[in-house]
Amino acid sequence: MARAMSPAPEPVAAPATATGAVPARADSGPQRALRRLGLVRPIDLALHLPLRYEDLTRVRTLSEARAGDEVLIEGSVIATEVRPHPRRQLVATLQVAGGGRCTLRFFTFYPSHQKALAVGSRVRAHGELRGSDWAGWTMMHPRLLSADAPLSQGLTPVYPTTAGLPQAYLRAAIAHALRQVDLTETVPSDALADLPLPLAGGPGGHWTLRAALQYLHQPDPREPLAALQDRQHPAWQRLKAEELLAQQLAQVQARRERDALRAPVLRAAPEGLPQRLQAALPFALTGAQRRVVAEIAADLARPVPMHRLLQGDVGSGKTVVAALAAAVAIDAGWQCALMAPTEILAEQHFGKLVQWIEPLLAPLGRTVAWLTGSQPRAQRQAMLARIASGEAALVVGTHAVIQEQVAFARLGLAVIDEQHRFGVAQRLALRRKAGASAAGLEPHLLMMSATPIPRTLAMTVYGDLDVSTIDELPPGRSPIVTKVLAAHRRPAVIERIRAQVAQGRQVYWVCPLIEESEALDLRAATATHAELAQALAGVHGPDGRPVQVGLLHARLAAAEKKAIMAAFAAGALAVLVSTTVIEVGVDVPNASLMVIEHAERFGLSQLHQLRGRVGRGTVASVCLLLYSPGESGRVSDSARERLRAMVETQDGFEIARRDLAIRGPGEFLGSRQSGTPLLRFADLDTDEPLIEWARRWAPRLWARDPAAAQRHLERWLGGKLDYLKA
Structure with missing residues (x-):
């Protein structure tokens, strides 16, 4: 293999244990870096696949290369100098074998670079070729190699790495792991034969796991790089299938483990609290709401923990469904906790639930408690006492609900709104509180999301959940026309706002920042608030009063936020300039115009x-x-x-599908992805046939050969399975 000419000698692989793992007490820099990447077991290293490949198998001439190609060239240094301006740099000119010259340019360099590029030296350089024959060729920061070393026999892998972990060390560690690792097949041959994409053509006639890994770490130099790097090669398909099968096996296992747990049976009495609540509501439930209420009630009546995701588009009425679920738990003699990610959203829930439920609880001597981190100490202590005694039948709050000093008497149902914005540890903490309060019984768990889950995510990341979908909006909702305007149309937008507020309508104006930033050319909420207040000075509403402009952002004290939102909801503020704190939960029917500034910087689901x-x-x-x-x-x-x-759609499910295609699954996973090593290789947008295959075979493998299923899980997921329990 070609030898690199680097500022420091290349490290050699550290001695490994008999199993190939990094020794537990190893304290060298590269070994610590390996552990930071989670590369501890031989299989971890074997599954750490290259980002890309370098072709160091042959020296190219400039006449056969094109701009943008990554090539290995060889030649003699005919000039070298350190240029101080405009930025200090090392520049060397290489007379390339086969004709032509190439400039090698380094903005970061060491004395060893200057020595290697002394005039008269013969070197090889690998990098991206820029320029042309007539304009001159250049390589920026090329990799320098010895001209007298033998050429590589195969493509050179380039791995994801971290500080303190050189590629040479990582390559040696992975090569050693591949020799040591146990890659005994865990997928049955009939399952492999059922794959939607054939695995024929590998060494020995088909792609085993070992053959696929060996090939991807050390591919045939004749293989086109594009076929390897777009992950469509059969070796990649084999790994995708293995990964998706492990993920589905984990989902089946998580369901089975939960089914073995006990939870309180929550049934409301005939004509009990849920029926009285529904009769008292000022509106009728939609058919979709009635359906999901029935699905949740059926789960609550079982002695195993409910683990259900309630999804519905913005404004579909998830809060009232949660209220009816809480009513079932309370009527059965248990407590319910509802946790929201922000105080504004928790406040919205609290206001609605107090209005709906508290009148029905008062005759029973029960209350609704409010719990956030910003409460005055005396009020907080009073709430904690009500929760511990059981007087508080329903507890609404932020993450303060799961703090150590909160003790429930009988928590039977936990509702988590916008669940993707909570971490795994936070969700597990809420479940542990329930276990402590109810003689070890698990709580029922209802998670809510206004971001509909695309089909492929529902089958993978959320495959262990039961999903209820509200796919119908309440009657009377007005259509929303969406328009895209360039920023220079801002004066016309302000004129439109003047007309709207003069008619008594209300307006949101959302900005991405609170104050002006020199780093980002964004208009800030404070500047926009001042601008709109000046532009609307002298404008009066239908009642003859001057219109008022409010400002809301996360740095305000909780009491200020509450007062501003109350004023806007009451109509005292005509315009609310806000950061994204109003993203979820805010419900003001009189608001009919939304302006989102710098919309190009927001995610699609957030828009x-x-x-x-x-x-x-x-x-x-x-x-x-x-x-x-x-x-x-x-x-x-x-x-x-x-x-x-x-502009094209208001359908939340279509929005979610497009967002997944644009950005990938990260935003949908939220904090659940922490510790859940999903989709390192598979692609939800293109690999749905493989997902379907894995869903079919995971329960079969558990039933037929649970030992092989467990080995497969351990190989792919290691100790990270606990995250699926959250």
Whole structure:
């Protein structure tokens, strides 16, 4: 293999144990870096696949290369100098074998670089070729190699790494692990034969796991790089299938383990609290709401913990479904906790639930408790006492609900709104509180999300959950027209706001920052608030009073936020300038215009959530997306796709599908992805046939050969299975 000429000698692989793992007491820098990456077991190293490959198998001439190619060239150094301006750099000119010259340029360099590039030296350089024959060829920061070393026999893998872990050390560690690791097949041959994509053609006639890994770490130099790097090669398909099968095996195991746990049986009495609550509501439930209420009630009546995700588009009425579930738990003699990610959202829930449920609880001597981190000490202590005694039948709050000093008397149901915004540890903490309060019984768990889950995510990341979907909006919701406008149309937007508020309508204006930033050319909420207040000075509403502009952002004290939201909800504020703290939970039916500034910088799901703050009344509503082109005069391709999707559809499921295609699963996973090593290789957008295959075979493998299923799980997931229990 070609020898690199680097500022320091290349490290050699550390001695490994008999199993190939890094020794537990190893304290060298590279070994600590391996552990930081989670590369502890031989299988961890074997599954650490290259990001890309370098072709160091042959020296190329400039005449056969094109701009943008990564090539290995060889030649003699005919000039070298350190240029101080405009930025200190090392520049060397190489007379390339086969004709032509190439400039090698380094902005970061060491004395060893200067020595290697002394005039008259013969070197090889590997890097991306820039320029042309007539303009001259350049390589920026090429990798330098010895010209007298033998050429590589195969493509050179380039691995994901971290500080203190050189590629040479990582390559040696992975090569050693591949020799030591146990890659005994755990997938039955008939399951492999059932794969939607054939695995024929590998060494020995088909792609075993070992053959696939060996090939991807040390591919045939004749293999086109594109076939390897787009992950469509049969060796990649074999690994994707293995990974998805492990994920589905974990989902089946998680369900079985939960089914072995005990939970309180929660049934309401005939004509009990749920029926009285429904009769007292000022509106009728939609058919979709009645369906999901029945699904949840059936789960609560079972002696095993419910683990259900309630999903529904913005404004579909998830809160009232949660209230009816809470009523079932309370009527059965248990407590319910509802946890929301922000005080504004928790406050919205609290206001509605007090209005709906508390009148029905008062005759029973029960109350609704409110718990957040910003409460005055005396009020907080009073709430904690009510929760511990059981007087508080329903507890609504933020993450303060799971703090150590909170002790429930009989917690039977936990509801987590916008569950993707809570971490795994937070969800597990709420479940542990229930176990401590109810003689070891697990709580029933209802998670809610206004971000609908695309089909492939529902089958993978959330495959261990039961999913209820509210796919019908309440009657009377007005349509929302969405328009995209360039920032230079801002004066026209302000004129539109003047007309709206003069008619008594209300307006949201959302900004991404609180104050001006020199780093980002974004208008801040404070500046916009001042601008709108000045622009609307002298404008009066239908009642003859001057219109008022409010400002809401996360740095305000909780009491200030509450007062501002109350004023906007009451109509005392005509315009609310806000950061994204109003993304979820805010319900003001009179608001009919939403302006989102720098919309190109928001995620698609977030834009959809913000749009959902209007259209809650009977008046037709509008969402204006203001965008600011960059220095190039245009926005990025992904931003353009997001804005186009907002104009083309209001369907939350279609929005979620497009968001997944644009950004991948990360945003949907939220904190559940912490510790859940899903989809390192598989692609939800293109690998749905493999997902379906894994869903079919996971329960069969558990039933037929549980030992092989367990080995497969341990190989792929290691000790990270606990995260599926959250």
